[in-house]
Amino acid sequence: MFDPQARPARDAAVAHNARAWDRLAESKAALAQPAADAAFTDPRRWLGAGGWLAGEGQGRSWLPSRLDGLEVLCLAAGGGKHGPLYAAAGARVTVFDSSPAMLALDRQVAAERRIDYGMVQGSMDDLSMLAAGRFDLVIHPVSTCYLPEIGRVFQEVARVTRAGGLYVSQHKSPASLQSSLEPGPRGSYELRHPVAGPQAGRALPPEPPSRLREHGTQEFVHSLSAILGGICMAGFVIEDVCEPDHTEPQAAVGSFPHRASFLPPYLRILAKKQAAAASLALA
Numbered sequence: 001m002f003d004p005q006a007r008p009a010r011d012a013a014v015a016h017n018a019r020a021w022d023r024l025a026e027s028k029a030a031l032a033q034p035a036a037d038a039a040f041t042d043p044r045r046w047l048g049a050g051g052w053l054a055g056e057g058q059g060r061s062w063l064p065s066r067l068d069g070l071e072v073l074c075l076a077a078g079g080g081k082h083g084p085l086y087a088a089a090g091a092r093v094t095v096f097d098s099s100p101a102m103l104a105l106d107r108q109v110a111a112e113r114r115i116d117y118g119m120v121q122g123s124m125d126d127l128s129m130l131a132a133g134r135f136d137l138v139i140h141p142v143s144t145c146y147l148p149e150i151g152r153v154f155q156e157v158a159r160v161t162r163a164g165g166l167y168v169s170q171h172k173s174p175a176s177l178q179s180s181l182e183p184g185p186r187g188s189y190e191l192r193h194p195v196a197g198p199q200a201g202r203a204l205p206p207e208p209p210s211r212l213r214e215h216g217t218q219e220f221v222h223s224l225s226a227i228l229g230g231i232c233m234a235g236f237v238i239e240d241v242c243e244p245d246h247t248e249p250q251a252a253v254g255s256f257p258h259r260a261s262f263l264p265p266y267l268r269i270l271a272k273k274q275a276a277a278a279s280l281a282l283a
């Protein structure tokens, strides 16, 4: 059940961000670029080594030993990048996204490359059209920042993931979203937006387009308790966490890699759905 008091803000954010992502897809923004030809020559390698399932923090891959035949949900992952690569690696794929134009890119790539996979339009906090326990693997690129409340997202992901299945998600780090995009005169960054207390929970003020904030979208900061705690509360065990390294030697002050050396922009999480075994209850 959605909280009736929170529903108007949630519905407004879903509608606003679906329109914003439609515009980003139509303007061929960086995050709306389908996978390049080269990735299809060895999709498993692209997904694993250095790609989305590289658990960079601990230097180990998060890629399952096999993808062929696995049911994979690419959640909030329209754009023709993730879906066709998992499908080309042999998985049975469903791409789920709220933006019709991002899903249209998947439809286009699927037709051009003659790859068959499913596409569903909706909001990631309501997966009621997907059967319980259906997926072996859920991959979830950055997108929790587009909803004001995210506990339900994790509950829905847990519902559609089979026991023992994996959930890999990436989120904008709270501290990065809270902080100024440009450095001050001393080359450091300023903490600007609250993550807790009465001022928290509002959409962030708009910023000029950059790699850190998608133009025209409404974004919300979520605390580590909401992200990590929400995943655990939904019935997953967190197996690994990393902050992908976006630093570069000699990065110019104010550049994306310079800021990343102060504020890693993303948090990537590997979680496993717990089996419903009897365990010691907490008070």
Ligand SMILES: C[S@@+](CC[C@H](N)C(=O)[O-])C[C@H]1O[C@@H](n2cnc3c(N)ncnc32)[C@H](O)[C@@H]1O
Pocket: 014, 017, 018, 021, 031, 032, 033, 075, 076, 077, 078, 079, 080, 081, 096, 097, 098, 099, 102, 122, 123, 124, 125, 141, 142, 143, 146, 147
């Ligand atoms: C950062 S993009 C991820 C996909 C992208 N192609 C990539 O390269 O990783 C974020 C995606 O989240 C989707 N999105 C935003 N809010 C959503 C919601 N409430 N439910 C489902 N998808 C949502 C957007 O339409 C967009 O396709």
